[in-house]
Amino acid sequence: MDAMPSPTEVSELSYEQARDELVQVVGELEQGSATLEQSLALWERGEALAARCEEWLIGAKARLEAARAGSSRATSDDSGDR
Template identity: 45%
Template sequence: MSDLPVDEMSFETAMAELEKVLAQLESGNVELDASISLYERGAALKARCEAKLKEAEEKVAAITLDGDGNPTGLKPVEGL
C-alpha cells in the first residue's frame, strides 16, 4: 500500500489502492485486526474517490455547449 496520505491521492491512485484493499479483504487470509485496519483504509479511499468524482462532475456541469457544440459559459466552480 501507498505511504501517500489518502487526502493527497489522485482519483486513479486512490481507486487502484482501494481495489488492492478489497482484494485482500475478499481473500479471507487477513487476521481480524488487519481486516479492521484495511476496512478503515478502504472507507477513506472510497470517500476520496467519491470526492474527486464530485469535483469532476461539478467542473463538467459548469461547461455548457453552444449550438455548434463549442464550449461556452466556462466559469470557475466555487470552491475549486
C-alpha cells in the same frame, strides 16, 4: 500483507491512485487471510479511499456542470438580440 501509506495521506492521492489502491484493499479483504485487526485496518483504509474517489468524482461532476452552463450561456449570448 504490504505496508500501506497512513490514512492521512489519502488526501494526497489522485483519483486513479485511490481507485487502484481501493481495488487492492478489496482484493486483500476478499482473500480472508488477514487477521481481524488487519481486516479492520483494511476496511478503514478502504472507506477513506472510497471517500477520496467520491471527492474526485463530485469535483469532476461540478466541473462538467460548470462547463455545460458556460457553454449554454455562450450559445444563448450568441443568439441574443442583434
